[in-house]
Amino acid sequence: DSTVHVYAAASLTDAMNDLVKTYEAAHPSVDIVPVYASSSTVARQIANGAPADIYFSANEQWMDWLGKQGVTLTERRDLLKNHLVVIAQKGSQIQSFIPDKDHRLDNYLGRNERVAVGDPDHVPAGIYAKQALTSLDQWQALEPRLARASDVRAAMALVERGEAPLGIVYATDAKASDRVKTLGAFPDGSHPPITYPIAEIGSPDSTTEAFYQWLQGQDAAQVFADYGFGPAKLKQ
Amino acid sequence: MLTPLEWEALQLSLKVAGVAVGASLVPGIALAWVLARHTFPGKSLLDGLIHLPLVLPPVVVGYLLLLAFGRQGVIGQWLARFDIGLPFTWQGAALAGGVMAFPLMVRAIRLSLEAVDVRLEAAARTLGATRARVFVTITLPLALPGVLTGMMLSFARALSEFGATMTFASNIPGETRTLPLALYSVIQSPGREAAAARLCLISIAVAMLSLLVSEWLARRSRRRMEGRDV
Amino acid sequence: MLTPLEWEALQLSLKVAGVAVGASLVPGIALAWVLARHTFPGKSLLDGLIHLPLVLPPVVVGYLLLLAFGRQGVIGQWLARFDIGLPFTWQGAALAGGVMAFPLMVRAIRLSLEAVDVRLEAAARTLGATRARVFVTITLPLALPGVLTGMMLSFARALSEFGATMTFASNIPGETRTLPLALYSVIQSPGREAAAARLCLISIAVAMLSLLVSEWLARRSRRRMEGRDV
């Protein structure tokens, strides 16, 4: 009986849970333990000796940071890719649009209304949103009108609850909720690619290695795709 | 000494926590008194309700606040008529802090009220004092250590409130970005440990100060009564 | 009635919060007593230190715990010699919960200890009781309402602890995924509101139960002393 601890970014929760279930069904002797928290928390924990076998981050920064802490990252890969989209509540009157230089988000906001985002100071999705808005020349106008949430899901909850007419979240999140609709995705060039790097911690045993390889395989890719993730271009 | 951002967060924190404590003091004392001195059907329920924020993860409390005070919440819609919107405002942050801190305040005050010698209250009533006068002149002053402790605890708790504030009031610089929110932001960014430590120290300093003030006040009120204590 | 995951989280929560309260009871009482009855240099510092977890955002506390008890932490390295590692274990979750709940416990007990009539203690001493015996037979029983309140508050607080636990002990299913962490995980998935509500209700039920038990015990201990109370 062997156990694999996977420390994953919170945004991967649903997809990973699904994958774990599938893998465990196929490998009854293997116990996959997924641990979800924000990428930063997870990174810190691993740096402090958390019994992680695999780290699955939502951005490259924390993976890089972990590497600098002296943690051995084996076979680091960029596994997934995500998109940033603008969402609105399901019944919203707002029509779909591509958020670009011509479609300014503030045009869709009424008095005192805000755009829900993950906190651009620390939540990766928020950081991407800031970069996108900046490159689209909307940051200045929108910054004071952001509703900054503690994580992407909280931002989406604000839209679901109608607190904010618009929200900026990952495509995967928008897809998972049936109480929001996607208005449009930010153009690819407006922000750095949203990549999910994955790595093994230290020298992996065979069980870990098997699961790690399986995650990169075709079956897993299909599940990730079902949850809205795209495959990242392999970068060595 | 402090950066403008730190100043902003500090001032905001003090305002938010101060308002939270100030606004919850009177209802806190009233509820503590009711719970300490009366039995009535539904008392346990009320007691439980007051303790809820202590029991639930703050984020959940924030979410529940959103359900109640949000744009589509029952209370929120009612407040909207008066053009009052709490989410995303510092008042909302104060509400979140106050709600999270409330059980601590009520408990401390209640504990002290229960320790007040009811025979002194009875003596005051025989001297013609109404229930209200007895409360103001006898009960409350004798329960002062508990009231101060309650205020201090709830001030500290409101000062450190993060999850519910973030969820309900968001993290808007200058509006709702209190010290813990600022600190959290910093901690989540790699390599900003020094800034985090500074914010940490500021929080600690403020809390220590409020602690010292409350202890000093409590000691002063006790010293007035000193004499043969054993 | 409960799903296996809920069961797991519930049992783990009870274990973690129980151990947190159990382990902090004796030091909590001791510190409360020292703070209530003694003056010494550094008292304010000690007092402030105990209150720190109340003042800092839980995540920061968790981070500090990690610094202290982690692989590279001073205490962590020392504990490692005995092959004890706290982070990422349920004992670590209990530590985080206990630390976060500690100020509440100490405060409640201290408040009650301060309200104990020291003249009764003096009377006991004249009857030949040592300080220790006085404490056990007079002080503590008379401060029982505060001790119970302290236990209840800290149990509730430990039960609801999220930020520090998440940071220090991580969110490992079956090991450190207590109710609030499970709730968090569920909240992270849209569309699982029903599951979230269930977990919420379970937390509330447990806390209510602990509240009722502590109230009942306190009432019982008070009833024993009843008589002419006014």
Added chain:
Amino acid sequence: MFELDVTRVQGEFTLEVDLRLASRGVTALFGPSGSGKTTLLRLIAGLDRPDRGRIALEGYVLCDTATCRFVPVHRRRLGIVFQEARLFPHYSVRGNLCYGMRDEDPAAVARISGLLGIDHLLTRMPNTLSGGEARRVAIGRALLSSPRLLLLDEPLTGLDGARKQELLEYLAALVRDIDIPVIFVSHDPQELLAVADDLVLLEKGQVLAHGALNEVLARPELMSRLGGFDISAMLAARCHRHDVRRQLSELRLSDGQMLELPTLDIEPGQWLKIQVRARDVAIALEPVSGTSIRNTLKATITACQPLDDMASVTLVMLDAGQQTLRALISTASCEALGLAPGMTVQALIRAVSLARPAAAPALADQEVP
């Protein structure tokens, strides 16, 4: 009229009282420890509710279980001195004194605190007071609340003799001046004799006797319950004249017989009651001379009765005019003198035994028999 008809059960103890008290003067509540005195006061004060019954002061119903009426404590306007001092620890002595005052009245505070000897304590906090000082503050606080009824539960315990005497006199004067009823609990027969007009004797929650102090004290079957040796009689007498040179006052009883005693501070012509303790009365068959015993009253023996609890002492009941007098003598003397009911004898009463300290007021100067 002060009507009390109440029952209250606490544990195994039942208080069952049905009394009609005078609405003026001092009613003493006397009885062994645990007989229900405090319980009764608490019912009157409204601190406890009777299980059944009615309490009414001058027709104003304070409490009636039949009509569910219950006037709350603070509207009863009672001055209570509890068995414990119950001072407010967070108010100064002055603050405590003034707590129950409706209007500021520094003169009243000064007067009462002067009387109680606590002027120098006004700024002190209660926790620094001695036992007796605290008790005096408690008394002052009750007096200053201008009550409609005073309930005093052993108010003078812990006070030294001189202070006690002063307070007793003040209380007596107060009752005369402001004319409110006072219920006074005490275990000290001397205290009661000094101020009480009526006496209620409680035992095990039941009223054993109730009536004018004199009359109750005259009932021999109660003797053993009334504090043993200090059986007394009260004589009503009028001040006849003061003999300044010999420092004596002459009193005349209603039957014309005279009593001399050390100078009293009252006007000639005034009536007063004097307490004559049975143990201070000796009996002679004929008038004696050449002794320091100044007073000899002719009296007729109505009964001779050895004490229940001490057969070697005999209580002799005497009639002097319309008034009752009692003497305690040794049974041996009784036999030696051959005393028997119907005999006329001389009651010897020493002047000093009637003396009262200088400032003693004439307690019952309005009572003309």
Added chain:
Amino acid sequence: MFELDVTRVQGEFTLEVDLRLASRGVTALFGPSGSGKTTLLRLIAGLDRPDRGRIALEGYVLCDTATCRFVPVHRRRLGIVFQEARLFPHYSVRGNLCYGMRDEDPAAVARISGLLGIDHLLTRMPNTLSGGEARRVAIGRALLSSPRLLLLDEPLTGLDGARKQELLEYLAALVRDIDIPVIFVSHDPQELLAVADDLVLLEKGQVLAHGALNEVLARPELMSRLGGFDISAMLAARCHRHDVRRQLSELRLSDGQMLELPTLDIEPGQWLKIQVRARDVAIALEPVSGTSIRNTLKATITACQPLDDMASVTLVMLDAGQQTLRALISTASCEALGLAPGMTVQALIRAVSLARPAAAPALADQEVP
């Protein structure tokens, strides 16, 4: 020997005491309210520390500021009855009684609680007790802790006469039996006379007088401070015989004169002290007969002195054999009889004035003058 040499300042009050007390018997602490009695007891108990001074019991130093020695309260083994009852509210009466006992001793508990009349309360909680009941429990608790020294701060307040008498007798017997020193604070001269051997008179924190009870009571300059009227003398006498038929006991004074009083419960041949109150002693120039006054002692006048605070009453100091006797008579009588120092007169003492309730123990039977 119990050495006390302490100073303590509290606020404007300073206690300054330098005393050497007997290490057996009862020392009374007497003085007006606020004179420092409780303060002194607290210093002895170790509840307060003296600003300066030394306290030692039989050479065992309890406290010495010079050497910084301070034995903590619980190792002093004192039995204290405080001015307030201070019962532990969370223990039953039995729990309170047993708290200070080193070993379980149900017999002792039963004996003491029987004596105090609290057997029926053993399972009750303190908050349900009456004032007097609580006080008795407090006394019992102190007695049962087998103390080395008893400190009693007005222990008998709130008790009814009969109970008080019983307790006084018990205390007297206790002191005789177990032979520990007792310091007894009381405002009641009667109580002190009943049990005290020595008297310390405190005023404003200073010792005004200290010595054997007799001697202090004999100092006329202290009279006004000692409770006014109850000036007494203690006579040492030996029980000569009991006259069963006449229900009298005959006592013989050291000079051979006889006293008769209602039957005493002691063995012939035993010595005892009897209290003779000055107000119970009359004076005659010649022996009188035909009266109920049974005792006539020949005595010589040593002084005649009007009282400071009441000139109409004169205190006559008498010598009867080697013993001192005192009489209070009206100044008028003194003049009428022409009393003057040196005269030999008859002191008239009524038998009943010497009577003691049935169970009275012979207080000082070991004291042979």
